[in-house]
Amino acid sequence: MRIYNPSFGLSAASAEKVTLKPVNWKTDAIALISNSKPNARELLMGVREKLGAHRQVENIKFLAKNSASQPAPKDLLQEVATNYKAALLALGD
């Protein structure tokens, strides 16, 4: 017998290819982004402290979404893209 696959779909044609540029983890600016759930900020503070043992931390900054349940707003994404070479996300839960 022949059946239709209930999970079949086509790849989104508009998917953009992203070219990742190399990151220098010793010097580049890094965004530490919290999803605003409890303990996300604490987790990122620990990450920043650990990184501090290996590099300068002045250009490692904390950012946050206003709502864990919503996508990051465009201005936040733009800020990360403009000012940072890497972003680390903490999903507190």
Place this chain on the structure above:
Amino acid sequence: MKDIADQEVIDLEDMDVEAFNEFAAKQGWSDGMPLYIPTEAKVAKFVETVRGDNRPYPPVPPRQIVPTIQALAANAVMAGCKPEYFPVATAAMRGVLDPDYNLHGTLATTHSCAPMVMISGPIRHELNINCGSNCFGQGWQANATIGRALGLMLLNVAGAKPGEMDRSTQGNPAKYTFCFGENEEENPWTPYHVQRGFAPTDNVVTVMSGEGPHNLNDHGSTTGIGLLTTFAGGMSNPGSNTIYGKGPMFVIIGPEHAATLKRDGFTLDTMREELWKRSRVHLSRVSAENLDTYATTGHKPDGDWLSIGRSPDDIHITVAGGPGKHSAFIPSFGGTTVASVRIAR
């Protein structure tokens, strides 16, 4: 040979329903209850019913694939729908694809939300959709299978596999199915779809990512204000998502309660205002830790109170159910919207 997951049509040796269900479970296609077999012939019958809607579907998050109408129909077949139910299920799918519905967030969350599907318009009677007694419950094929079809689409097309992409801490029985009709005939105000700008003769599906119905029992109050006091008390919940993730909610009023409220002169707007004022949560009922978190994430109290939504407009009101002194409150995920879609046939 192509992997089964990449094939639109799959050749299988003939098998009975039991064997198909074992096969489907192995593919991850099942919600745990028995499935019908989505044969080519059955799917073709379903596809014939949606000729009035030729718009392509956008990519479906979180999986971000573009579904074919045949794949959606296969899920409706598996759910046990009749072909004539399929336009309702596809309209519900379009509703959850409204960007403001936040499908990715509502499917991936630890919250227990499930897609609530409410049907308005003459199609309720054509399809024998239950709008009266036990409307949220069992016993009606249309209610049971249309809601289930949407759940299977979200499982198989969107990729909301429990424990993987669907991270709900405890889940919710409404994830199997949550579909009911408005009781327009016993609604003394305006039917919900007309409140939303549709014509009374339009057939409309409304979706919201909600919790299951919370009962609002009031056998004692004989006045409208008494009923609203009870309703608001049931809505005032410091454990609700909407206390910080502000968003919509439904109050589904039973016909007997609706008659009392109408008799006492309440309108949709005055009910919303009263419920808004009376459902606020006093800070004494909120933990210090939560107050700290709300303060740092921009959800500050108004004096000594936290509201359970952004404004009275977040409280959506309609009538459903049968005889008895019960109504229901359906809070949402929070970061979502209510989407209403005309059923195209």
